[in-house]
Amino acid sequence: MKKLFILITLFGLLGSAQAQNRFFTKTGKISFDATTPKSPENIDAVNKNSTCVLDSKTGDIQFSVLMKGFEFDRALMMEHFNENYAESDKFPKTIYKGIIVNNAAVNYSKDGSYPAKVKGKLTMHGETRDLETEGTLTIKNGKVAVSAIFPALLSDYRIGIPQLVADKVAKTAKITVDCTLEPLTK
């Protein structure tokens, strides 16, 4: 009987110990830049309330970004972004679900910078595409900083650019990820 109870307790502990391997943020920075040399003004925006969750055990990494949370220099550009390009009422969130391919090589308990190769799927504007990119994981004082820069071809996500401004908006947006994740204790 005693052995059984110990076993049960052990199993229980194992189950709850899982959560210790997760890191998250709700204030991650994700920005994009679709400026071309012919753009009359910079076409860029930043979202400072991006959500990112990382499971250091499995290497799963997921991002969620509210399209209406992108801040622009110009209110009119923000309006056009939400109304005409991203159609934020119809497609409020952009989500990335991926896995760190070389997760085994990352030591989450030791401070340092590790290159990370991520493979997964990006869902934006209702379209899902495979997305593979390289980034950096920087571990410092128990926090994980995630950074990456990658391109996204807007036509892949059926984001149309009207003929009139075709040379003023880049066909490929440069996306920059800069998130600092803290341990998830839940």
Added chain:
Amino acid sequence: MNQNMKNSIIRVVAFLTVSAWLPGVQAQEKDLLDLVDDGKEPHTIVTNAFKSIRIINGHSMEFLAPGTMDFRILHRFGQINQGTKNLFGLDQASMRLGLDFGLTRKLQVGIGRSTFKKELDGYIKYAPIRQSAGSHAFPVTIALVGGATINTLPFADPTRTNYFSSRVAYYVQTIIGRKFSDRITLQLTPTMVHHNLVPLATQPNDVFAVGFGGRIKASQRIAFTWDYFYNINGLEKGVNYNPLSVGVDIETGGHVFQLHFSNATGMNERAFITETTNTWEKVDLRFGFNLSRIFQLKKAKSS
């Protein structure tokens, strides 16, 4: 320990083992994002109920973004039924130039100058509450507008004692509007216009009217709009009429064009609500356009 007890213990152990593992197992399969999702949608103000801050003539429930200025050029041509003699009214034009400023998400001010009666006008528009979604959502925008107009023409009768106040009229409005869907927006606009001085003793100083306005989006950049004011009092048969405007909003990126047909000439609340002297009957209408160009005066992004 008999066989029965053993069996039940095994069952209990098996159950506990499985349930102890369950949270871990579940979390493996379900989304990581769900772990940090508190289920709360952020509070967001519903915007773009109209493409512009005016439906056509009247104020819309929409507000300018803080730090922006709207430069508006308004044209009303002559009556269409004048025919080829006046090129269907295009030979004549009445104008209003206006500057509107977005101060906060709920506060906007504006000034304008019309050729009709050389009138100056200004207003303050404030929304105690705006239509919003997410947590603490609210179904409609309620906005209040207070404005004044000043006639700057020479006094009609210079021999009598004229007061500056006689040139001034005021209006107050409540805008109750809702963006029902991405395509449809409707609003109701109870209004009172007060003239300090009216030309005839039979005319009321206070005119009450209710505005009915709305839009239906035809595409991403084109919308059909209408704007009607029903005068509750102060209408004189054969003299003045309820103003009705119907039009199309075209957004080109930098500009919003509002092309329309209307029986109103006036382009401020006093003028188009109480002084519309044409009627839709007999096509006594005018073609007109509003041109809106938004300038960013202050950077919106904080970093």
